[in-house]
Amino acid sequence: MAGMSELTASQRFQAFANPARFMALSERLLPFCAGLTAVLIAVGLYLALLDSPPDYQQGETVRIMYIHVPSAWLSMFGYMVMAAASATALIFRHPLADIAAKSAAPIGAAFTFLALVTGSLWGRPMWGTWWVWDARLTSMLILFFLYLGYMALWATIEEPVRAGRAAAVLALVGSINVPIIHYSVVWWNTLHQPASVFRIGGPAIATSMLMPLLVMALGFTLFFVTLLLVRMRAEILRRRVRVLRLARTER
Amino acid sequence: MQGFLEMGGYAAFIWPAYGLAFVVMIGLVVQSVGDFRAQRRLAGELDAGRAARPRAPARSTGPDA
Numbered sequence: 181m182a183g184m185s186e187l188t189a190s191q192r193f194q195a196f197a198n199p200a201r202f203m204a205l206s207e208r209l210l211p212f213c214a215g216l217t218a219v220l221i222a223v224g225l226y227l228a229l230l231d232s233p234p235d236y237q238q239g240e241t242v243r244i245m246y247i248h249v250p251s252a253w254l255s256m257f258g259y260m261v262m263a264a265a266s267a268t269a270l271i272f273r274h275p276l277a278d279i280a281a282k283s284a285a286p287i288g289a290a291f292t293f294l295a296l297v298t299g300s301l302w303g304r305p306m307w308g309t310w311w312v313w314d315a316r317l318t319s320m321l322i323l324f325f326l327y328l329g330y331m332a333l334w335a336t337i338e339e340p341v342r343a344g345r346a347a348a349v350l351a352l353v354g355s356i357n358v359p360i361i362h363y364s365v366v367w368w369n370t371l372h373q374p375a376s377v378f379r380i381g382g383p384a385i386a387t388s389m390l391m392p393l394l395v396m397a398l399g400f401t402l403f404f405v406t407l408l409l410v411r412m413r414a415e416i417l418r419r420r421v422r423v424l425r426l427a428r429t430e431r
Numbered sequence: 432m433q434g435f436l437e438m439g440g441y442a443a444f445i446w447p448a449y450g451l452a453f454v455v456m457i458g459l460v461v462q463s464v465g466d467f468r469a470q471r472r473l474a475g476e477l478d479a480g481r482a483a484r485p486r487a488p489a490r491s492t493g494p495d496a
Contacts, residue, residue, distance in 0.1 A: 229449075230435075234439060237438075239439045239441060240438040240439035240441045240445060240446060241435075241441045242478055243438070243445050244444065244445055244448045247448050247449060247452045248448070251452070270488075281484065286459070287459060290455050290456075290458075290459050293455065294452055294455055297448075297451055298448040298452065301445075301447055301448045302444065302448070304444060305441055305444050338435075345437070346481050403456065407459055407460065410460075410463045410464060410467055411465045411466070411467075412443065413462050414463065414465055414466045414467035414470050417467070417470035417471055417473075417474050418466075418470045420479060421468075421470060421473045421474050424474065424477040424478070424481065425477065427481075428477070428481070
């Protein structure tokens, strides 16, 4: 028994040494992240809604792009964060990696949802349909379900270490979908337009539209980072509450 | 102003896209910050409870000790 409690004490030290530092650092970082996010999104909205011109083909509907494209980028960015954190958790057992992966999932899922719905709202006037079962749209829908499945797995297994390991494997297996989404517009026939920013030869989009897009994308990315910090802080506290409760019932 | 709101006849598609993004993003913030505050309160209560209570006897002793 003495050996057991020694082990848990050292485990506890290992588990809380890094999170304690993270809590202190993130507390100082958060106001800057939140402030910068607000400024970038405010400027982005001004550029997107007031300053940028309508498209010569798509008219005003091009303004949906400034929401749709950053959301879609972040849906994949979020999954890559989740998968990288999951790999780190599985290989190095870093106590924060697990927490980062779990915290990124709901944010990524929300942006996937936004990308799907805003895409639908853009598709209706421009393609004449809300939805088609083509490669890009379907692989994005699968991404959404992967996020939901990942979150459901966390919610199903009560013990965080076991839940984390199972969820990490799911996240890594699902990461095959990310390159499929990216190349879906190249590999298969689709209504969706090909990549016009991250492409060989540079962006194929007018500066007057690229600027608001990039500002919004940066704003959304900082929003993601800020929220990730908040959610990680909440998750660290949740685990602390769990440990304290277990310690109390053991008496 | 009227012209801006009409969005060249596409208001029914553009404003819902922006509105939904607003609702989803604000919803995420409210849920995340609320969760953080709830966990911080719980952790604070448990810490205070632990500090207030006298130290429990050694765990290895049996219930009859």
